Amino acid sequence: MLTKLTAQARSRHELAEALRKRNVPDEVGDRVLDRMTEVGLVDDAAFAESWVTSRQSRRHLSKTALRQELVRKGVDREQIDGALEQVEPEDEYDAALALARKKARTTAGLDPVVRRRRVAGALARRGFGSDVTRRALAEALDPNADDSLDTP
Incomplete structure (x- = not known):
């Protein structure tokens, strides 16, 4: 789990999927992710903002494409909207x-x-x-x- 976080920032949804693939029960995975969120290791709002900044500058993506990518990564709509507000x-x-x-x-x-x-x-x-x-x-x-x- 921490390996996934150190290699690249991940959304909570992506980490939950990784835990499911390793057959970690959902309730255990939720507790782990809740604790990681509490200590600041998982923050979907910060992830979305970082993703938008990085992908727009490196891959030259539109707001529409960025929104679609974040939706696929399981980021909440409000957090996506907040991250996309920074794109003028x-x-x-x-x-x-x-x-x-x-x-x-x-x-x-x-x-x-x-x-x-x-x-x-x-x-x-x-x-x-x-x-x-x-x-x-x-x-x-x-x-x-x-x-x-x-x-x-």
Whole structure:
């Protein structure tokens, strides 16, 4: 159990699942997790905030994608909402633009229509909405931008 916590932060739900896989009775697992929560080793609100910060900056995910990941990890809706409050619209746009620029660099030799479609697809798969995608595409694929994306 502590090994799981030291390797990476985990939600209470994830730890409960790990205990179930080891055939620990639910009532024993609940007591262990309650005690870990009391001493601060398990804190879903802090986990969600850390997850949002990390995943948005490293993986360039939208609020929608972050919400889905936290739901899969069993984090409570209120805690998810609290963690996502820290993401400003401009932060989400910056993440979309970073992803669009990265994808634009890797598709530099393609036909412009294909290139645009691939960059837009990457943004859509990360959960960005149409307005954010449109803005990021315009800036990342603009041939007159300061930072030329056509050169490696």
